[in-house]
Amino acid sequence: MSDVLAVGRSPLAVYTPVPPTRTGVAHYASMLIPALQAKFDVEVISSDGQRPTANGQRIYQLGNNPHHEWIYKEAMQHPGVIVLHDIVLHHLIVEMTLARGDVDGYVAELEANHGAAGAAWARGRAAGLHSEMGNFLLPASIEIANRSSAVIVHNHYAADRLQSLGVRTPIHVVPHPYEPQHVPKGGRKNVIGLFGFLTSAKRSDVVLQAFREARTTNRDVRLLIVGEPAPNIDTSAFAGDGIVFTGYVPDEEFVNYFAEVDRVVNLRYPTAGETSGTLIRAFDAGKPVAVSDYAQFAELPDDCVTKIPLGSGEVEALMKFFTADLRDPSAAQRRWLEENSRIDLTVQGYVNACSGGLQAAVGGLKPAATFPLFPKLEVVGEVVNILTIRNIGDTVLRARAYGEPGYQLIANGHWLDLPRDLAPGETATIELPNELRGTTVTLIHAMQGIPMVEPEAWARVAVQ
Structure with a gap:
């Protein structure tokens, strides 16, 4: 894939894997680069150590695998527009740190992205406690997104998820391109x-x-x-x-x-x-x-x-x-x-992101808090074996449901579900098992699928 210079057009350095690298982003780049050359002086940066020959905008194609490590590091040092093909970069961060024995680096990366919750998760994983769900709940792409001038994603779910995790940079939802393949119709039956x-x-x-x-x-x-x-x-x-x-x-x-x-x-x-x-x-x-x-x-x-x-x-x-x-x-x-995947629509989305245009951006919403690994609750009532609890935190606690991890209480070893989602300030009642009557109940926070390191009680209640 050669560089093309077009007189009078803005220089654009695109950091990306290219074929035959074994990643879907390389195939994506093979479609995108020729189309971008109609709008920019494109210079393809496809290997570590290569440097652009002109000063201009930079685009970093980021995926969640080691093929993108050098691109991630360059985007952190010299911010530009990032394209998150996966909003989850946690697996990449693990390969860069923990897989090489760098526990401190892993903890620092997770803390930079997700605060105290991220640091606690990282220490737990380094100690041997791990759930694959954590890689998705804590995507570790927040810091690099907030360092960048713009973020490109290819669907609205990705944009909403990034915003909910605290991304403040303008996010552009840009169509994912395709190229006609001329596949014969039909196919072998069954x-x-x-x-x-x-x-x-x-x-x-x-x-x-x-x-x-x-x-x-x-x-x-x-x-x-x-x-x-x-x-x-x-x-x-x-x-x-x-x-x-x-x-x-x-x-x-x-x-x-x-x-x-x-x-x-x-x-x-x-x-x-x-x-x-x-x-x-x-x-x-x-x-x-x-x-x-x-x-x-x-x-x-x-x-x-x-x-x-x-x-x-x-x-x-x-x-x-x-x-x-x-x-x-x-x-x-x-x-x-x-209607949704033509290459010209993709190119226009890139132009908007590079120029700071907000036509396709979804930035500007107030970021929600990160995933509540540290919820805040209080007990406001207890009648026989019925507890009334109030959410005094600033995040919604989700009831347990397939497809999303839910909040649970642990009461003297019994796992109890919320009856419904609990918004900040709202209360809910939870029935305790009969065998806990006449005891002092210790209440501990838990999130479905999230390992805990030395969980601490947030309340102790004498049950009648």
Whole structure:
């Protein structure tokens, strides 16, 4: 990918991986750079140590993997416009610090992004307490976003999530581009495609369970998995009848596999706030796609995707998608691409972000507090075994629900759910187990899926 100089246009340095680097951001850059060259004097910075030859705006393409470490460091030292392909950078921060034995560096990074809650989480993880959910609840992208002149994301969920975590920089929601692939229509009947870098967040366990149940009713159903597995994925789980796992496929060959399937599964939980490039490619190929009815994927129109609910009905709904005769979504998907994913719309979004234009920015809202690892409650009443509690903090405590971690009380070893979300100043009643009557109850805060280091009681109540 060569640099192009256009007389009279502003210089723009784009820091990005490029093909054949094994990251979706490299493919994205191969689409974006030629289009940006119509508006800027673009200089591609694709390796550590390379420096721009002209003074001008800088754009940093950031993803949540080690391919972006040098870009992250450059963006911290020389702020510009950042593009968060994942709003979660926690895994990258771990690779840069904790994975190299740098506990202090990890604690400092999490504290800079998430304050005391982040520091406490980091110390707990360094001590051996870890939940994967923490990487998503504490995305560790807040400091770099607030250092930057603008932030580009590709969906509204990502923008809202960043603002809720305290990002004050203008955030631009810019369409994710696509390029026509000319995939033949149709595909082999009863072949399900699972595409892209395979992580646990793509719910492969659910996909496998639904696939195996589908095979009990239709032995012709097959599963084609195209992409490189993450290091923590046990690929032996995919060894079975009807399953083909290709492993890594070069980008120039990737598109050919869409012609081999007649439907695509693209689940996600938890989410890093990404807009899936493989989903965009599936739309271009005109394939029925199953997505999780959650976060940014819930923004997609119902005539373009089949939305799979999280929770108890997830496997059953996915099995139906695997075995049913599906409507053809290609016309609706093509309309969506033309209205929301044209490359000229992407370029205009970049122009706005680089020029400080706010036409597509969603900045300006008052940031909400970060995730409440340290809630504030008080007991305002106790009758027999019924407690009344009040939220005296400044954040909403969420009731336990699938899809988001919820607040819970621990009362002498008993885990108790809130009856509903509890906003600042509101009260709620909680019934204690009968075996706690006549005892002194110690109350401890807990968040679903969040390990605790030496939890301290916030109240002690004598129960009648």
